[in-house]
Amino acid sequence: MADKAGISNTLFLWKGTDRKGNKVKGKSMASNELIVRAELRRQGIVPSRIKKQTSGFLKGNAKIKPADIAIFSRQLATMLGAGIPLVQAFEIIATGHENFAMQKLIASIKSDVEGGSALAEALAKHQLYFDDLFVNLVEAGEQAGALETLLEKIATYKEKTEAIKNKIKKALTYPAAIIVVAFVVTIILLIFVIPAFEDLFQGFGADLPAFTRMVIDLSQFLRNQGWYIAIIGTAAIYTFFYFKKRSRRMRHFIDRATLKMPIIGSILQKAAIARYARTLSTMFSAGVPLIEALESVAGATGNIVYENGVLRMKDEVATGQRLQQSMENTGLFPNMVVQMIAVGEESGSLDEMSAKVADFYEEDVDNAVDSLSSLLEPMIMAILGILVGGLVIAMYLPIFKMGAVI
Known part of the structure; x- marks a missing residue:
């Protein structure tokens, strides 16, 4: 309310x-x-x-992004560390923020805190921006009198997880953009440019090469049936994303399929493990009990296959099974990760070992994404060249053939 x-x-x-x-x-x-x-x-x-x-115009339409929440956490931790009272810290952060939506969010939290609410309670009212993990860590910090320390941990956690997400998104966005451009250019050539050559070829009075005939037939098909294809394609894409958003089974199928894709699947798996380890380390170091921590860790993996696996782990740990054994039972974690977690459990340093796993896989994701970008760029340019070059060759083949006859 x-x-x-x-x-x-x-x-x-x-x-x-x-x-x-x-x-x-x-x-x-x-x-x-x-x-x-x-x-x-x-x-x-x-x-x-x-x-x-x-x-x-811009500020009013700006949305609150995860990066804004990470910056907010870092700023709040820094100001509390400098001895600035909580309410005054909110005022300073809001004043310096250019995002109007973020200003309203901070002002609303400040108003609740001024009214006597605990910070965790005020944040919990905005679950769209502050998930259970964030709220639980802040609550643990307030109860232990270490809010500044926990906010620092949250900020570090948010920054690292967002860095991985942005790295993967950037690596996949570039090739996707090039493919879309190639597709659009090809459609434009087929619908608007090829017909001009078709009119020219009709005056030749000779049979066209098979490749040229095939391209012209494709052009005619798109001109005659293009609207139907566009409508069906749009409906199919909308239906796909509709069910992906609302059906947990559909998301599980898609996430499992992406994990099995060559190269990209390996990167997504490493990213999920990195998020799992980073979240577990952050929660456990804050003194959150393991079973409660696993509840938050599950949703932070970013992949429903790993989310379901971690929830099964939570149930097994609740019955007395060791974390290392429950991880091994899922079949989702490499042996190295399982062994490092086992060492952490044995030595009482689960948070430190989890952090080392996270560091390793975050660096591994960085290297894999850089390698993927280096691999995809020449491949995509080659595909683009084949598409456009193939259409050009198809149109000039009859001209070359006629020139050879003359």
Whole structure:
């Protein structure tokens, strides 16, 4: 309920004079200007100007990204470490943030904390941005009186997991973009350029080469049936993503299939293991019990196959089985990882060994992605050259043939 109220509130900018006559300014979240004015007077501030925060074209449309949450965690940890009170830290972070949506989020959290809520409780109202892992770690930090330390761990965790995600996304986005461009260029040539050559060839009065005839037939097919293909293709893509988003079984099938893909599957597997190990290390070092930690770790792997595997591990550990044995039972973890976790369990340093596993696989993912990029770039350019070059050759074959006859 409080979250809904926070969303309906507006962010106001204000300027005024405090009890000592100093000029002050700031931001407040409220449903209207009268509430802001009353709150400022209660604080001993005489407002000279109050206005709604205008979002601007870009800022108003900007969404809150995981990177924003990582930066927020780092800034908050730094300010608490410098001895700045929590509420004042929120004000400073919000003032320096250019993302209007992030400003509103921080102002809403600040309002809840000022109202007496614990930070973990205030964050839990915004589950879209702060997952159970984040909230649990903050709660552990508040209870242990080590909020600054836990926020540092959260920031490091978020930064590293986002770095892996962005690395993989960047590696896959470039080839995907090139393939899309190649596809669009090919369609444009077939629909708009090939017909001009077709009209020219009709005046030759001779049989066309088989390759040229095939390209012209494809061009005619696209011109006649292109709309149907586009509609069916769009519907198929929409249906795919619709069921992927809503069907856990569909997501499991897709994630399992991607893990079996050559090269890319290996990278995704390593990334899932890195996230598993990094999350486990962060949770365990914060004093979160293993079974409770595995609950959060499952959702952080980024792959439903690993998520289901970790949830099975949690159930087995709850019955008294060792973590190392439960990992081995899933068949999802390489022997090296299982052995390192076993050493961590034996020596009482599970968090440290998990961190070492995460470091190893994060570096491995970096190297694998760089190698994949180096491999894909020339392959994609070759495919693009074959597509466009093939169409050009198909159109000039009859001209070369006629020239040879003459």
